[in-house]
Amino acid sequence: MGISRWLASPCLKRLGLTVLLALAFIVASPVKADPGQALLADLADASPRQIDAAIEAIVDSGDPRARDWLDAYGNNRLSRNKNTGQVVEVLRNVGRNWTIADPLTGDNLGEISRRELDRVNINNAIRGKLEGVLAMLDLYSDDPEVQENAAEAMMGKVNNSVVNPLNKLLERDLPGPVRNRIEESVAIYQLEQGDSQARVEAIDVLTGSLHSNARAALNNAVAGDDPAAAARAKQALVSIEQKLQMNRVAETLYFGLSLGSVLVLAAIGLAITFGVMGVINMAHGELIMLGAYTTWGMQQLLPGQPGLALILSIPAGFLVAALAGIAIERSVIQHLKGRPLETLLATFGVSLILQQLVRTVISPLNRSVTTPEWMSGSLVINDALSLTLNRMYVIGFALVVFAGLMLIMRKTRLGLEVRAVTQNRAMARSMGIRATRVDILTFGLGSGVAGLAGVALSQITNVGPNLGQNYIIDSFMVVVFGGVGNLWGTLLAGLSLGTINQILEPWAGSVLAKIMVLVLIILFIQKRPKGLFPQKGRAAEG
């Protein structure tokens, strides 16, 4: 072993250590001294009283490896080789022989009997302090993300050992969020430990904070024995509560919009087949399910590329559902023209068959669909409000699909023909419109959109045979609520129903909220039997 490479520190402070090192490395030929060796040795040798100083020395050294050392120390992985006196890091502590490494270079030093090793002492008090110290180290990191996380971790953990370094840190130039967070954590410390002047200042700092630790500290201050601080803290809490309230409203709205856009996606296809064509397709939910399973299948085909699979699923899901829809239209629905109740029953039968088919062919259990990395995570607005990205994508997707459908229905030849056929079939035919072809295309379009809804849903709920069932009633409600035959109505109805549901949920629970929404719709239909945007005039009389 290249013990000769091990160098003695040139600036040893403690006599005992000097003697020991002199004995241990008597043959060493110093080329260049590594200060880390001495620091670690100091730590290993320190008596319980000296440990603080030893840790501080390591921190003050500014050595980039300091973090790893302290981390290893905190995790009981720093030991001393009884034979050589060398401080080593234990990589694997299973069995009789442990694997060790050199903490200075990171070199693997092979295995050694655990009896040869002497663990560097640590106790819980130190470990607690160490956490703060490690966070301190991270605060000095060049990586802004590490820095931010460390600042976050500092909240509520400030103690007398880190408060001074933190104040020192604040003198430096720091990014805004990091500075705020550190100021807040110091303020929490001051609120608990400082004098009354410091407390008041601390409360002022915390007034703007939405962090739960800040609120906890203020609550403590309210209950505390300093009346001036208590009064001020109470005020601060009130203003925080107002801000939180606003954030909660924003969050509810966001969830409402996101649930609403899911409803819009699920219902918009139905708005075409039911609203525009007048066909009751109870298998609509199962077409959504097919879209979701297409996403799952695509991910099975392209393992490891969930993002690509998801993007490919958009056209694939549309096609699969559209073809299935056309098959249903040709085989069942066209024979039941003008008999809506029978159509309802027959398509319900189709939905049962499709569900059972999925159960038999794939599995009765839920399949898991991976969310690509760029869709996971969330957008943090502040401490109390963060918006999940996948829902944001769904909202955007719903709007894009809606806009696309609107364009098709308003600006294309197909849209014109659809409207002609639905208003007066015989007349449209006599004008040379092939009504059957229009039926197929329209139904395919509506069904395809259901497939798109399935692709989107696969990102936010479980993909299973019952997926469609869970949305069919809601979808019909949205279409009826919005006014049959009106796409704008469907959009507005979906978004508002979603929002209402989310508003009711916190104080009624999800099941009751759902029931209340259903009752609400039934009552609404009392007032406006034809929905939000009824069709008026002769055409509506049917």
Add this chain to the structure above:
Amino acid sequence: MWLTRPLQERSTQVFLGVLFAAVALVTLLHLIMPEGHALHVSAYTVTLLGKYLCYALLAVAVDLVWGYLGILSLGHGAFFALGGYAMGMYLMRQIGDRGTYGDPVLPDFMVFLNWDSLPWYWQGFDMAWFAFIMVLLAPGLLALVFGFLAFRSRVTGVYLSIITQALTFALMLAFFRNEMGFGGNNGLTDFRDIVGFNLRTDATRLGLFIATGIALAVGYVICRGIVTSKLGRVSIACRDAEARTRFLGYRVEWVQLFVFVVSAMLAGVAGALYVPQVGIINPSEFSPLFSIEIVVWVALGGRATLYGAVIGAILVNYAKTVFTGVMPDAWLFALGGLFVLVTVFLPKGIAGLLQKRRKQEDDDPTENGSYKPQSKEASA
């Protein structure tokens, strides 16, 4: 009298004759034939048949509103279940202190949930007469309120169907909640006895079977009485041309409401007889699938005939018993296929086939076998 009029028409006489003969035959075969004999009808089979008869009554109730009023209710399972729960609550109270926890008043699930007293809506269910009134009243009131709201604002057709489906779906969600006080997921079960008879004896089971047969007969006669009355013809008028009926001076919404409430009460009775025979009631009876299944029984049997509904209910449920025993996975395929086949190829159901054959035999040019010619009406 409108209730006795059906007894004078031949189709009702035939129906009642066949029904009583069948019930009597089953009873005799159960009692007289020794166990193990090929012709012996076991207590299990008696209960199974009793269950079919409950379904038949339910189907008759659905046919009354769908066939004669044109209201496709996809929520009749809710009325069935409410009647069942009313009966279940009575049976629960009859358990008394014989439950697992031995509480003299509280049912087991309430003890389990640490409730210390009976909720107000459980009061009175220890008395049979009260419970039996609630069997009619609970579904009747729901139908009254719901129907009033829906019919008053002229919600009909597909819209009404979807809203009835939403209704039963909402109730299912509600009954799944433990806080509702109806046993949540597990529902009500572990029944001991009914009006003093032990539910676990064969004699009680036979009695329930016979009671169900009588209930079906009475329900059938009531429905028949309504559809052969002038009100029945007004119902058909509402079904086929609602606006026109209004211009004749009939309050369409009241007609619809009346028939709907009667139908809901019949469904409630069916549910109440069903519960002691199967020994459990839970929220799955509220599931939209069950409600829509009822409709397919009626469709298969033949809409607007009443006896068709009975045939359809018994056939489909017999098939279900066989299928789920032999190949459970195939049942939903078969059921789904049935929906499609009946609506596309057999719009008039089995009764339609029977009528067609009879018409060919009699060479009767009139199309409607289900309504009696007017002239006979005068004698009633």
Add this chain to the structure above:
Amino acid sequence: MSVFEQLSNRDRVFEFLAPEASPVDVRHGPILYLEDVNVSFDGFRAINNLNLTIDDGELRCIIGPNGAGKTTMMDIITGKTRPDTGSVWFGSRHNLLTMNEPDIASLGIGRKFQKPTVFEALTVFENLELAMAADKRIWPTLTAIMKAEYRDRIDEVLEMIGLKQLRDKPAGILSHGQKQWLEIGMLLMQKPRLLLVDEPVAGMTEQEMERTAELLTSLAGKQSVVVVEHDMGFVRSIARQVTVLHQGSVLAEGTMDQVSNDPEVIKVYLGEEA
């Protein structure tokens, strides 16, 4: 309107309070009175400041090109459509705008639709039975018994409309003309004070038309009749007073000769026909 508001509405006469005899008060003038009625559908003005008065026992013909608002006017009178503004009175006591279709029908306004609507699943006899003036509430309807006098009356009307042979056949098998007759028969069974007849002779033969004309003129006097018709020959054969509707308001009113010489009328309507 909530139930409570309905209850506190002093204009409303409840069924149990209403007198048994015909409640329509015509002592102070016309049986039907429309004033300044306006209706628009999605911005389209179907009825535009319409004023119309029908006297008791009058036979009035209403003509006008397509889209003149004839059917919409009928819808307003029978309670199917609510006007945006204006008032509609039946006699001097009943404000029709506060009533619904069955109430208006029970009050004595009968209507025959442009497209004949009969109950196809019911027999001809049953169609007439349902139309018959009777207590039309639920329980009386359920317990109703076919008395001999009712049957005689139905048979009488069957004779009148020439459908005696088809008495027990479902109305669905009738021809278009026969359905027209059945509808007229149903109107007769209702014994209304005011008959609104929308295009009664469409699909009828020359001979049937004559019979219809005869029937309608015989009714006038006892009952008030409003006929909307396209067939000018038919109108000429029955009309005493003719009202011409155009774009939702009255263009001209008078005898057939008067209106057919009106230059405005010739321009918009008769000109096209002649």
